[in-house]
Amino acid sequence: MKLAFLAVLALCTPAGAATPFPPNGATGVNPDTHLVLRFASPPTIGHAGRIRIYDAADDKLVDELDLGIPAGPTERAPGPYPPYLATPYDYGGPRRTNADTTPGTPSAPGVQPAAGHYQLTIIGGFTDGFHFHPVIVHGNAATIYPHHDLLRYGKSYYVRIDPGVLTVADGSFKGVNDWRFTTKARAPAADARRVTVAADGSGDFDTVQGALDWVPDRHAGRVTIFVKNGDYEEIVYARNKHDVTIQGESRDGVRIHYANNEVFNPHPPNVGTNELPGSFPSRRAAFALDHVHGMVLENLTIATTANGQAEGLLLNGERTIVKNVTIEGAGDALQTNGSAYFENLRLTGTGDTILGRGPAYFRHCEIASRGAFMWIRNTQANHGNVFDRCTFRATGGETVLARLPDNKGRNYPYAEAVLLDATLIGIAPEGWGPVDGDAAHVRFREFNSRAADGRPVDVSKRHPASRQLDKDRDADTIAHYRDPAWVLGGWTPHSP
Structure with missing residues (x-):
């Protein structure tokens, strides 16, 4: 109507x-x-x-x-980084809203509310609330x-x-x-399989968040949220969703953005976020899909307009497809945890531009970064990041593809990043590093990396923890890495 x-x-x-x-x-x-x-x-x-x-x-x-x-903090809270939850975060229970719960109500036992008196609203059932x-x-x-x-x-x-x-x-x-x-007199029918978001009020919803909130946590079949061209300045956070496609009218015409980061919406004072499965969820991204499966994002732009640790998109789930999407962020511009497939992605960040535990497969993607492109944190249980015919462009002088420094006494000895037929622009001669700790199981690998003019890249000074794959000797390995299902734990991604 x-x-x-x-x-x-x-x-x-x-x-x-x-x-x-x-x-x-x-x-x-x-x-x-x-x-x-x-x-x-x-x-x-x-x-x-x-x-x-x-x-x-x-x-x-x-x-x-x-x-x-005031809207929210403007300076990072002092003190050491806190420990993670002693038990996995519980995503169960009814979805709470501002109508039945006070924003700032802790969603896990023992979690302290954020310090200070700021604006708070519950988004997507996250009762601890978001500053806005x-x-x-x-x-x-x-x-x-x-x-x-x-x-x-x-x-x-x-x-x-x-x-x-x-x-x-x-x-x-x-x-x-x-x-x-x-x-309006009523919401779309509960069994509707397609709804429309329009910023001008002409759709079923005005906001992406409103449409996601309408989708039941449990439903039959796939639901498509079609987003008309427009500017959507909002924090988007959804949890416990499955089999939902968020489809923009056009990649450049749909812009979903907000000035969010770790300072504005920090982790709780006594609990760290997102390092391991079951960690307390993060609230610093412009757009976050948390504890989800079977989600698809296509034909739109997602951005955070804040600096610092600021994801444009944060994924925590399984079998996520991101296709024909532009992501703009700062540090950790894309955080991807759980099996995810990216195709024709345009990603821009300022450093550690891709963060997360993986596994993630990137095909025909363009990635621009001012600092290191990746900080991979996968364990031995799954693959890390694999890139098939992607372009890496340094925007702030020469930088490395990935780094693996000590992280508050921890490291990631099974970190994996593999580049197949990549185009490299502005990459430092060493390509990778620093790599702290035991590098025996680190898999930083390249095959057929090329410069912008198509000529082979000089890899003679590559970091010793990295390896160049040989077309003949490593043919089977290269073939495996070209297969998304092999990387993604047996899942073959197909757009619904």
């Missing part, structure tokens, strides 16, 4: 000073909507004042955003982010905004007293 666009009204200001979306009086609004005010000139976010959403039927306060509370920006301004538009999962279908709401929340240069914004809209 499309929005019924009624007359667009200026809100508590001279005519035309603030144009709202959804329009004042709109019906058929998706409950996951953001609230947007568009001005004639750029607004400035204030440091005080509140945004309140009320149920029009009984004037009950449904949601409140306090601009006096309640208002984001780009150009002349101010976008308001209500807490997730509080608005309901078949309800009418009105919004009030204190004057101090936003200011404009001419002083014309005096707040909002009566911005009204009505949500």
Whole structure:
């Protein structure tokens, strides 16, 4: 159902000073909507004042955003890195939301809430909560982010905004007293196999997160979430999902992004994250699929716009396919844990650009990195990263393909990275390293690496822990590495 666009009204200001979306009086609004005010000139976010959403039927306060509370930390917490959970993280139980649980409620025994008083919202059932920006301004538009999962279908709401929340240069914004809209009567059918996300409100959902939240944790068959071209500034986090395809209308036309990183959404003060299976989940990625299987991402762009340890995409699951996708991140731009297949990926990062436990297979991918391309952490139980006809481009001077330094007293003696017919641009002569500790079982291997002009790369100065595969002597090994199923534990990836 499309929005019924009624007359667009200026809100508590001279005519035309603030144009709202959804329009004042709109019906058929998706409950996951953001609230947007568009001005004639750029607004400035204030440091005080509140945004309140009320149920029009009984004037009950449904949601409140306090601009006096900062969005999240801006500096890394001091102190040594904490230990991991003593027992594996439990993904069971009902999916909690802001409607029934206080954000910041620990999701594992003994986990301390994050220090400080910041904005918090539960996303995707992660009750510890995510720090977030309640208002984001780009150009002349101010976008308001209500807490997730509080608005309901078949309800009418009105919004009030204190004057101090936003200011404009001419002083014309005096707040909002009566911005009204009505949500759709009902959600898509529970057995629907395809739903649409559209940032302009014309789909079944306005946000990718809203669509993922709608998908039951247990369902029959595959569900496709089709995302129309548009800009989606949101943290996406989903857990316990299976057999879901998130398909963009076009790779460059769909952009899902957020300024998230380890500083803004850090690990708990007393628990480390993501090092081993069963570790406490990380909240620092722009887009994370956690404890999932059979997921497909295709034809879209995912990005974090923050620096530091900041994944664009973080995967923790099995049998994930990522195809025709662009990922933009900083350190650890792509973290991949569990069997995953990447095809026609464009990946950009600042260092340790691919992190994780694997196994991961990359085919026809383009990877750009300012620092080392990889820090592989697979164990003896599975393969690491294998690249078939991929391009590696250094963007900050010569760098190495992978490094294996000591990591707080630990190392990864079975780390594996294999390049087949790779194109290498700006790679240091040693190619690999440093490699600390016992390198007897490390598998850093190359076959037929070429420069951008197609000529063979000079590998005479390669790190001694690495090895060049020979076309004849290692023919069987090369054939194995060309087979995704051999690398991915017997799984042959096919796009559904």
